Amino acid sequence: MQYSKLCFTFILLTISFKAPFTRSENLTCNSYDLRSLTNFSSFIDYGLDWNTSDSNCCTWTGVTCDHSTVSSKRVVRLELGSKRLQGIVSESLAGLDQLKILNLSQNFLHGYLPARLFHLQNLEIIDLSNNDFVGPIPGGSNLSSIRYIDISGNIFNGSVDATLCESSSYIHTINLGNNYFTGEVPANFGRCSSLQQLFLNDNQLSGSFSKSLCQLRNLRILNLQHNLVSGPLNDEIGKLSNLVELDISSNRFSGILPDAFERLEKIENFFASSNNFNGHLPKSLVNSPYIIFLNLNKNTLNGPINLNCSAMVHLTSVDLGSNNFHGPLPDVISSCQRLTNLNLARNNLGGEVPFAFKNLRALRFLSLSNSSLVNISSALATLQHCRNLTSLILSFNFHNEQMPRNVNFHFRNLRVLVIPYCELRGSIPTWLSGSKMLQLLDLSWNRLCGTIPLWLHDFNYLFYMDLSNNSFTGEIPESLTELQGLNNMNRSAERDSSGFPLFTFGADGSRFKYKGIWGFRPTLDLSYNNLTGPLCPGLGNLKELHVLNLKENHLSGAIPDSFSGMINLEVLDLSYNDLSGEIPLSLEKLSFLSKFSVAYNQLQGDIPAGGQFLTFPPSSFEGNKGLHGRQLTPFQPQQAPHDAQRADEETKIIGLQFGLGVMSGFLFTFTLSFASGWVFAKNHQAQ
Numbered sequence: 001m002q003y004s005k006l007c008f009t010f011i012l013l014t015i016s017f018k019a020p021f022t023r024s025e026n027l028t029c030n031s032y033d034l035r036s037l038t039n040f041s042s043f044i045d046y047g048l049d050w051n052t053s054d055s056n057c058c059t060w061t062g063v064t065c066d067h068s069t070v071s072s073k074r075v076v077r078l079e080l081g082s083k084r085l086q087g088i089v090s091e092s093l094a095g096l097d098q099l100k101i102l103n104l105s106q107n108f109l110h111g112y113l114p115a116r117l118f119h120l121q122n123l124e125i126i127d128l129s130n131n132d133f134v135g136p137i138p139g140g141s142n143l144s145s146i147r148y149i150d151i152s153g154n155i156f157n158g159s160v161d162a163t164l165c166e167s168s169s170y171i172h173t174i175n176l177g178n179n180y181f182t183g184e185v186p187a188n189f190g191r192c193s194s195l196q197q198l199f200l201n202d203n204q205l206s207g208s209f210s211k212s213l214c215q216l217r218n219l220r221i222l223n224l225q226h227n228l229v230s231g232p233l234n235d236e237i238g239k240l241s242n243l244v245e246l247d248i249s250s251n252r253f254s255g256i257l258p259d260a261f262e263r264l265e266k267i268e269n270f271f272a273s274s275n276n277f278n279g280h281l282p283k284s285l286v287n288s289p290y291i292i293f294l295n296l297n298k299n300t301l302n303g304p305i306n307l308n309c310s311a312m313v314h315l316t317s318v319d320l321g322s323n324n325f326h327g328p329l330p331d332v333i334s335s336c337q338r339l340t341n342l343n344l345a346r347n348n349l350g351g352e353v354p355f356a357f358k359n360l361r362a363l364r365f366l367s368l369s370n371s372s373l374v375n376i377s378s379a380l381a382t383l384q385h386c387r388n389l390t391s392l393i394l395s396f397n398f399h400n401e402q403m404p405r406n407v408n409f410h411f412r413n414l415r416v417l418v419i420p421y422c423e424l425r426g427s428i429p430t431w432l433s434g435s436k437m438l439q440l441l442d443l444s445w446n447r448l449c450g451t452i453p454l455w456l457h458d459f460n461y462l463f464y465m466d467l468s469n470n471s472f473t474g475e476i477p478e479s480l481t482e483l484q485g486l487n488n489m490n491r492s493a494e495r496d497s498s499g500f501p502l503f504t505f506g507a508d509g510s511r512f513k514y515k516g517i518w519g520f521r522p523t524l525d526l527s528y529n530n531l532t533g534p535l536c537p538g539l540g541n542l543k544e545l546h547v548l549n550l551k552e553n554h555l556s557g558a559i560p561d562s563f564s565g566m567i568n569l570e571v572l573d574l575s576y577n578d579l580s581g582e583i584p585l586s587l588e589k590l591s592f593l594s595k596f597s598v599a600y601n602q603l604q605g606d607i608p609a610g611g612q613f614l615t616f617p618p619s620s621f622e623g624n625k626g627l628h629g630r631q632l633t634p635f636q637p638q639q640a641p642h643d644a645q646r647a648d649e650e651t652k653i654i655g656l657q658f659g660l661g662v663m664s665g666f667l668f669t670f671t672l673s674f675a676s677g678w679v680f681a682k683n684h685q686a687q
């Protein structure tokens with residue numbers, strides 16, 4: 001009471017002093033707003049560059065005032081997104097009673113939110129996403145003008161509540177994603193009649209699918225991904241005639257899919273992967289002319305794959321992997337002319353790849369792993385006609401067949417070829433030399449023999465090659481040391497230009513960014529073969545290589561000193577070979593090396609004791625009679641480098657490493673949770 005009285009007096013004073021003398025352009029910010037902001041800033045420990053001695057707060061970064069010509073200017077927008085702000089949000093912020101837009105997203109703010117913030121009558125947009133705010137959403141809120149609320153990516157908990165909608169009839173977007181909300185989706189969400197986008201993804205919401213959501217006739221996006229919602233998906237979902245995207249993946253839904261897609265006349269994206277849906281594909285779904293992206297991966301759906309391509313004219317991406325669909329591979333799919341992505345891996349299909357698949361001219365990504373396919377010759381002969389094919393994944397098929405060799409297949413656009421675990425016989429086929437765009441090649445766990453071909457160095461973009469567990473003989477070709485994708489950052493950066501179909505969501509709900517294949521660390525894996533001869537010193541040129549695995553071969557000679565040139569190396573496994581000489585001291589320079597083994601060789605001399613070598617276990621060195629001198633001293637932090645330039649360099653590399661690490665971690669998660677079946681997780685390489 002006293003507070004507002006005081007303010008009133010203050011405002012009066014301001015008016016009486018200023019109004020007669022000033023013209024509109026001289027008006028500065030309202031003193032009440034000034035005090036609110038000054039108080040707000042006093043709780044921000046870092047990141048705010050406001051000059052609070054300058055009393056015109058309208059000029060401060062992120063502050064926008066109205067065009068008032070009457071008294072003083074009122075603050076209507078506070079936009080401080082991505083400013084690295086640290087600290088808490090003080091209650092005084094709620095004093096900005098003319099505020100229309102509040103954006104504090106992507107900072108490091110923490111603590112509870114002041115409840116009064118949820119009573120700002122003029123607030124239309126509030127974006128507090130990606131901070132560390134805690135606690136429940138303040139109850140009894142009254143934001144009568146709110147249209148858009150995003151509090152995703154925080155540590156909010158408690159139950160979700162739609163009382164917001166009771167005070168505002170304009171609200172069109174609610175994003176509560178990526179928090180720790182629990183309990184059921186309450187029925188009062190049905191009152192959010194103007195709601196167009198509802199994101200509840202990545203929480204711990206449980207219970208069954210709330211029918212009340214089906215009352216939201218204006219809803220365009222409903223995202224419940226990654227929660228614990230169980231039971232059937234209600235037939236009433238068909239009432240959501242404006243729905244464009246429905247994502248209920250990674251929940252515990254069960255029962256059959258509702259035959260309600262006829263009524264969903266705007267639906268483009270339906271994602272229900274990683275649930276327990278069973279039964280057949282509903283008729284209305286396989287005849288939906290609206291669906292563009294369909295993902296039902298990891299359920300227990302069965303029956304035939306009877307997509308009706310004459311009806312599904314917009315179908316672009318289909319993921320039916322890891323279900324119980326029965327074969328043979330349906331040739332009807334070949335009339336889906338727009339299809340770019342197709343995953344049917346891990347079903348009970350079988351037989352040959354239908355010849356009609358050659359008509360899939362738009363196809364870019366195809367996975368048919370673990371589908372009991374036979375006849376790799378006919379499969380490749382057919383698929384080479386899919387001229388846009390960039391990723392082909394055929395693991396666990398063609399048991400013990402011969403790799404076709406003396407033929408003229410053309411896979412000119414292929415970037416990713418993955419055919420491991422097939423026990424294929426023969427050698428690396430020469431037709432592969434025409435696939436100059438290749439970035440990732442996995443032919444591991446076969447029975448291929450012969451030498452590693454010299455023409456591999458023509459593959460300017462190759463950065464991942466796994467030929468492990470075959471019967472390759474001969475030397476490691478010197479030409480591998482010229483691989484541009486492993487030599488040169490610019491080349492390796494280009495691999496981002498194409499990639500796996502990893503569906504990702506931005507915090508803002510933007511969808512379908514195609515990410516590259518960054519999830520894979522630059523790798524050369526030739527382990528478990530019969531390779532002989534020396535380690536070529538030139539391998540040290542492979543600055544971008546992260547994993548070099550040459551375990552279990554018959555390689556001999558010394559470990560080249562130049563190996564220290566592989567500055568990004570994280571894994572180096574040379575165990576079970578016939579290597580002799582000493583471990584070069586220069587390897588201490590490999591500052592990212594986290595796994596190292598030279599066990600079971602003929603090495604001798606002292607084990608280096610600096611750099612990462614302090615962290616390797618004794619088992620990394622066992623089985624070498626001549627190796628000695630390793631003192632198992634407790635780990636001691638290294639001294640900071642004296643040389644300033646070197647310190648700089650390290651910071652840069654670490655910075656970059658960090659960036660890539662975060663990125664690959666992120667994508668790896670998606671590879672596992674979304675696109676599983678496109679590639680198989682390789683248990684023999686589990687780190």
Ligand SMILES: *[C@@H]1O[C@H](CO)[C@@H](O)[C@H](O)[C@H]1NC(C)=O
Nearest residue numbers: 020021022023024025026027
């Ligand atoms: C403010 O008012 C004074 C005199 O009334 C005038 O000279 C000046 O140009 C005005 N504008 C600003 C931005 O100071």
Ligand SMILES: *[C@@H]1O[C@H](CO)[C@@H](O)[C@H](O)[C@H]1NC(C)=O
Nearest residue numbers: 038039040042043090091092
């Ligand atoms: C900010 O406002 C609160 C009351 O809302 C008050 O207790 C506090 O002293 C103020 N802090 C500053 C630095 O003005």
Ligand SMILES: *[C@@H]1O[C@H](CO)[C@@H](O)[C@H](O)[C@H]1NC(C)=O
Nearest residue numbers: 049050051052053054055056
């Ligand atoms: C802050 O504002 C005051 C008053 O306008 C001014 O005198 C001072 O130079 C400003 N300080 C900075 C660092 O800009």
Ligand SMILES: *[C@@H]1O[C@H](CO)[C@@H](O)[C@H](O)[C@H]1NC(C)=O
Nearest residue numbers: 081082103104105106125127
């Ligand atoms: C808030 O700011 C961030 C970062 O500046 C921006 O990306 C985001 O779009 C803004 N939010 C809204 C709702 O405009």
Ligand SMILES: *[C@@H]1O[C@H](CO)[C@@H](O)[C@H](O)[C@H]1NC(C)=O
Nearest residue numbers: 134135136155156157158159
């Ligand atoms: C919510 O989080 C707060 C702060 O982290 C904690 O004290 C509280 O127990 C949590 N409440 C629930 C219901 O989990």
Ligand SMILES: *[C@@H]1O[C@H](CO)[C@@H](O)[C@H](O)[C@H]1NC(C)=O
Nearest residue numbers: 121140141142143144166167
């Ligand atoms: C919200 O606040 C406004 C203005 O104070 C008031 O008129 C309205 O009744 C309140 N609504 C609710 C649901 O409390």
Ligand SMILES: *[C@@H]1O[C@H](CO)[C@@H](O)[C@H](O)[C@H]1NC(C)=O
Nearest residue numbers: 283287289308309310311312
């Ligand atoms: C497939 O779709 C076409 C076009 O909508 C339709 O005429 C045909 O009856 C459908 N076929 C089946 C088996 O449903």
Ligand SMILES: *[C@@H]1O[C@H](CO)[C@@H](O)[C@H](O)[C@H]1NC(C)=O
Nearest residue numbers: 323346347348370371396680
């Ligand atoms: C292959 O698929 C079958 C079921 O179709 C499954 O049991 C098996 O685990 C799969 N193998 C791999 C390696 O994924």
Ligand SMILES: *[C@@H]1O[C@H](CO)[C@@H](O)[C@H](O)[C@H]1NC(C)=O
Nearest residue numbers: 337338360361362363387388
């Ligand atoms: C094949 O890819 C090219 C280049 O991306 C594209 O322009 C073309 O339309 C694609 N072909 C088909 C049939 O989609």
Ligand SMILES: *[C@@H]1O[C@H](CO)[C@@H](O)[C@H](O)[C@H]1NC(C)=O
Nearest residue numbers: 352374375376377378379381
């Ligand atoms: C594989 O398919 C080809 C036709 O593409 C056929 O000539 C060949 O006999 C088939 N091989 C086997 C083992 O069925």
Ligand SMILES: *[C@@H]1O[C@H](CO)[C@@H](O)[C@H](O)[C@H]1NC(C)=O
Nearest residue numbers: 423445446447469470528684
């Ligand atoms: C190599 O592959 C065979 C199957 O081809 C498998 O049985 C064996 O375990 C694999 N060995 C290693 C070391 O991965």
Ligand SMILES: *[C@@H]1O[C@H](CO)[C@@H](O)[C@H](O)[C@H]1NC(C)=O
Nearest residue numbers: 469470471472528529530531
């Ligand atoms: C390597 O060659 C030896 C004979 O030289 C053979 O006994 C062994 O099975 C081969 N190993 C592999 C993995 O092919």
